[in-house]
Amino acid sequence: GENVEQHPSTLSVQEGDSAVIKCTYSDSASNYFPWYKQELGKGPQLIIDIRSNVGEKKDQRIAVTLNKTAKHFSLHITETQPEDSAVYFCAASSNYQLIWGAGTKLIIKP
């Protein structure tokens, strides 16, 4: 079945700098890749998603890139702000199930 690996587990960046989180997946049939942000005590919130027919998608300070050949996708956050501090999860849709990465705790240092 599908397996999603996510790195790093913790990422600490200076406010205003960029953050990059990377994920790899194993099932070449996966075709939908969402990213979720989870704040303490809250459910996951969808922040951006990408489909397998697209290589890159951007929404203001957030962008996602997908390399189908290498089976990896990445989340890029530019000009980080304190409110970006949270746990971020990548996921891949395989056999109509969302398979999740282990999460990245993003810490924004003032």
Add this chain to the structure above:
Amino acid sequence: EPEVTQTPSHQVTQMGQEVILRCVPISNHLYFYWYRQILGQKVEFLVSFYNNEISEKSEIFDDQFSVERPDGSNFTLKIRSTKLEDSAMYFCASSLEGPNQPQHFGDGTRLSIL
């Protein structure tokens, strides 16, 4: 903005007891899901539900689990005889179309089995 609501926010239950977790999905959504997140671990898919029947389920979703949409608004997860290892956050989600569409999550129910 419409949201998924879950009740209760925290449920404490004795091992072996039955528990029902409740969810109200977004009103015009057609697909409903339950996920589990054990403390500090990744989110795990349990089950998806469409047109009043289970469409997909994971290996975790064994005979102790069941789902139901008892009326036009609620979506429930029942665990028949809880075990210690059922302690986790349980998230409900819904989407307008299938699993390859944006899924919107509730804030979860923390289930503690004593």
